[in-house]
Amino acid sequence: MNPLPENPLAIEITGTSFANPVWTASGTCGYGLDMAELIDLDRLGAICTKGLSARPLPGNAPWRIVETHGGMLNAIGLQNIGARAFVEEKLPQLRRYQARIVPNVFGYTIEEYLEAIEILETGEGISAYELNISCPNVKAGGESFANDPRQAAAVTETVRRATRRPVIVKLSPNVTSIAEAAIAVEAAGADALSLINTAVGMSIDIETRKPRLANVTGGLSGPAIKPIALRCVFQAARAVRLPLIGIGGIATVEDALEFLIAGASAVQVGTANFYDPTASMKIVDGLASYCQTHRLSSIRDLIGTIDLS
Amino acid sequence: MNPLPENPLAIEITGTSFANPVWTASGTCGYGLDMAELIDLDRLGAICTKGLSARPLPGNAPWRIVETHGGMLNAIGLQNIGARAFVEEKLPQLRRYQARIVPNVFGYTIEEYLEAIEILETGEGISAYELNISCPNVKAGGESFANDPRQAAAVTETVRRATRRPVIVKLSPNVTSIAEAAIAVEAAGADALSLINTAVGMSIDIETRKPRLANVTGGLSGPAIKPIALRCVFQAARAVRLPLIGIGGIATVEDALEFLIAGASAVQVGTANFYDPTASMKIVDGLASYCQTHRLSSIRDLIGTIDLS
């Protein structure tokens, strides 16, 4: 027997090691610190922060969230304290924990992405960047970067050149071909892909006949979208060689295992943090016991092992 | 007062009148006859049949369905008795009911659509056709017709020329822009749009590591997708002038009202037929009492009245 048993949950993504494949998803764990009272941040693979922009943003008017069957719609409006305040006020505290830190970054132009990255480059203890490309590109008619593989590639390429840190590109499910999107950002130099962001949805108050969200439409998340997310991961795994991080409705260890089997190297827990704050911890524990009961020396041996025979 | 009170639920779509805006969705009510024991087909606006092709099709191997949170995945494989058997065996019986009959039609090439339509043209008592364009186009690399606005337009145009009956084109949510798809088929001569078909999803059995569906991926339906469907109807209503028929997760009168307010002239009840066979009847009753309590002389006055102020 191995005298120094390795951590069976350890994974590596583009040269960076993570204690386990369970991360918290952007926008569902604040800047990580608010979670510290509820879960053990030392036992989390990584924290993806709320989306950060070069300058702080106020966010949308209320209402910003609506519950739906099996999920919720949100239109927070990317409210955030800005990259600078994150580096100065949050990062030093966050670094005290073992969880790796992955700032989620966005902009309304390619230049704004670059500005945000440049500010974050001044911070230490950042393991990778996650680019949210689902926000509108104001220089291209307000269509989301994610809706056009060329725009998605352009952002990726620019950011890739601006940092030595790994760049994870977060894909949107609101496209005709997730494979095409994945291939485009792989060619543009992405180190990994995370998927999926929310699906665009809507809800109407039948008494007032107004949209329930002040922003009219919003992003659908939660268990409702899990089958869509899993399909996207499966399709991306077939299209590119990059490591994938699965997101979408993951709330239990069974959910996480499905994504790993489909081809994800790690998973992010999003909406589940809201209704079950310890979900990520339960998944970490669940994966550990899965490895034990299934005699897996490493969870890596499970990744992409879907049986299509 | 009007001595002959009109039916407040009556609607008209491209010159054809329907007793009410509540239809049953393709693939969720067989050929209509199986529902006759459970609901009053005379009180239904219309029945969209299971998808019909020129020749009968055997369908996919089991498993064909999986339940998910708030919905289900199906990969029936378009099993059907064929257009000819429908005209000969089902249509004569179905015509005994007041519900209008809307055959749902598909093919794997444009020619196959045409063949199916030509057979159906020999049948009487058909009020309109609904084209399912979400099936793979074997002449274009197996991509779905719906994935390419030009292919979608091409099918629409061909079928439009082959019949005098109204042609409803059923849109898929699995596209980057539902507006673009709607505009393309409007230009190609569609009389109305129905939306949405199912969203592509997947589920994996973590013990066997096999996809739960024999077909690997399947279509997600049910309340889980309602917010996506409502958003699609809203966006299509802004893009085209055609009448819209809303589909996706509709199970209650409140759901139906949301779609009408968003711009749908009628709605289809799908997955709800499975778990609540009388859902469509409850919605008809619910709309009638809504008109009464809200003093609407016609449900038409509600269509597209979303308040964006």
Place this chain on the structure above:
Amino acid sequence: LPGQFAMIRPRSLYEPLLRRAMAFYRVGRAPDGQRWTEFLYQILGRGTQALARLREGDEVELLGSLGNSFDSNAAREREALLVGGGTGSPALYLLAGSLLEQGVRLRLFLGGASQGDLCGYPDFVQLLGEERIHCATDDGSWGDRGFVTAPLQSYLERLPREAPLPVVYACGPDPMLHRVAGIVAHANVPAQLSLEAPMACGYGVCVGCAVPVRDGSPGGFSYRKVCTDGPVFWSDQLHWPS
């Protein structure tokens, strides 16, 4: 009728959406004339968990009776061998009762993963007596260790040549039924199998519950619906994927 089922779920529950198929276990009429029916289920997943949370007086949504039924005439002048596995066993209780009424000799083979999975065992003992029940569990916690098909097979093999052939009625998971089909084909014994399939509607409209049945079509089989064409099929009709 023995073998028929209902689709049920707790009233006004949002999740899970779909009703679950449940075989009628016992039915009767109360002294006041009201009809009652009993279902027997094993708590496996979301649907049965939800049922298990119901308390006395709670309502369920129920659609039934659905499906065809076992053909008990097939057992006239013969011995009936009932084979139940796991949650398939409840479907055999009504059948056993009606066969007994018709004076048919019968024997029950009950299987399950473990002792607790021998659904309905105490009721069957009361109905038939222990001596007519053979049990088998995967872990050997009750009866023989192994599949329930083993005692069935050895019973058939030990039948005297001159005896009239028995008829088999089986209900259980697919792998068990597949084995039963092989055994009865080999022994040339007729068998009716009640299938389980994932069902969305239960009344014939979703075509989700397809099972391949041999016929004259090009592929040698076509898909039938377990819910309306079944759940009971003659064993030799079924096309088992290899």
Place this chain on the structure above:
Amino acid sequence: LPGQFAMIRPRSLYEPLLRRAMAFYRVGRAPDGQRWTEFLYQILGRGTQALARLREGDEVELLGSLGNSFDSNAAREREALLVGGGTGSPALYLLAGSLLEQGVRLRLFLGGASQGDLCGYPDFVQLLGEERIHCATDDGSWGDRGFVTAPLQSYLERLPREAPLPVVYACGPDPMLHRVAGIVAHANVPAQLSLEAPMACGYGVCVGCAVPVRDGSPGGFSYRKVCTDGPVFWSDQLHWPS
């Protein structure tokens, strides 16, 4: 503390997903030292329907205590006017108790759509006596007909000029709080308002519960979280959209 809340939902229920915010209504310690807490809710939608199906002994998932609380010191040497509307009233019960303990004079204005919507009325009567409670219902089925803000306003108008200004504590739906804010601004009376907002998490991570609060930022306000920066805000801090 008075004004704090918890996020609760029935254990192991699949739907609805999100927990519901509920103000602590009453808390205490049982003879055996165990702490208990009581919530008072009105059955409105899916979340409260699910809570209503719970029976004795069922478990709930609970996260709390969350949020800030009413500042009862603000009532020192003054009269406290409590204004509760609909499901907002339960949040005032603990406050009323602690103000009484501190010897503060207080008066309660309770409003609701109808008699049945005066949440906690019997308990408040026991605590304060009927004479200190003014009720108003939209349909006039109990107390005055109309908004609860009307008796508040006329009470404030009839206060003798020389009397020390009272302090207002209010909890209820947005339109009521908006009216209260207008009334207290006009009367120059300080007020603490406990807001309701749709909440996904309740502990500060989703930023779904945003409310505009006046500050020095360009737009004149910025969004704060009702769950962690509130639910209680000083009335003059809030920026009401016009």
